[in-house]
Amino acid sequence: MKQQVTDNGTERAPGEGGPLVTVDGLRKVYRTGPKEVVALHDVSFAAYPGELIAVRGRSGSGKTTLLNLVGGLDRPDGGHVVVAGHPVTEMPETALLELRRDVIGFIFQSFGLVPVLSAAENVGIPLRLARTPVAEREERVSMLLSMVGLEKHANQRPYELSGGQQQRVAVARALANRPRLLVADEPTGQLDSQTGRQIMQLLRAVVRSEGVTALVATHDPSLITLADRVLELHDGTFLPPPTP
Structure with missing residues (x-):
């Protein structure tokens, strides 16, 4: 179901219930000596369970900064982020580590796989850190590799x-x-355009089947149509949604 926009321009997400992610008045400033660069200024939005949101914008518009702040990888200079009831911007680092381990999953452009480990071993890293029992871990890894269509590649290394x-x-x-x-x-x-679209389609399918919320930063206009909603950043601020 596509995102609906109310008469006053606020977004209404698909599904029922409250937001999983709430961002209110987020601000981030980078300083190099006397120079200041405002990466984000008064950014606010909500994201709901089962929703895939594409964050669009040119390079330097603030996409990565926004995702890092929502994911608790960086601290803002103002504003608040709440994820699944957790006040991300106020939490100590030890609590953020647990949040990133248990509540938030990260996917990066550079893949970030451990080269000496097999595909199955890479998938199992978070489960090892969580001390998941071996049998349960192996079952989960096998299921996930099957979900992404790589059950026959479990023993292959990234290269x-x-x-x-x-x-x-x-x-x-x-x-x-x-x-x-x-x-x-x-x-x-x-990735090339065809493979990139396949990955975006996979993410959309995962959002539906697992009931998670996804924030995906992309500059590729061909992928935008696969999102439930698009938030466009320009110089650290969201552009208003188009008039219906």
Whole structure:
């Protein structure tokens, strides 16, 4: 179901219930000596369970900064982020580590796979960190590799896989601990257009089947149509939604 826009321009997400992610008045400033660069200014939005949101904008518009703040990888200079009831912007680092382990899954442009480990071993890393029992871990890894279409490649290492296959492994790894939020920063940036679209379609299918929320930063206009909603950043601020 596509995103609806109310008469006053606010977004109404598909599905029922409250938002999984709430961002209110977010601001981030980078300082180099006396120079200041405002990366985000007064950014606010909500994201709901089962919703895939594409965050669009030119390079330098603030997409990565926004995702890093929502995912608790960086601290803002103002504003608040709440994920699954957790006040991300106020939490100590130890609590953020647990949040990133248990609630948020990350997918990066560079894949981030461990080269000496097989596909199955890469997917199982979060489960090992969570000390999941071996039998349960192996069952979950097998299911996830099947979900992303790589059940026959479980024992191959990253260098034996194509770029698209490596990103599928990264998607499976991000889902290992059953996160409620997926944060994907340009996940198709290193892939050709056809493979990139396949990865975006996979993410959309995962959102539906797993009931998670996904924030996906992308500059590829061909992928935007696969999202439930598009938020466009321009110089650190969201552009208003188009008039219906």
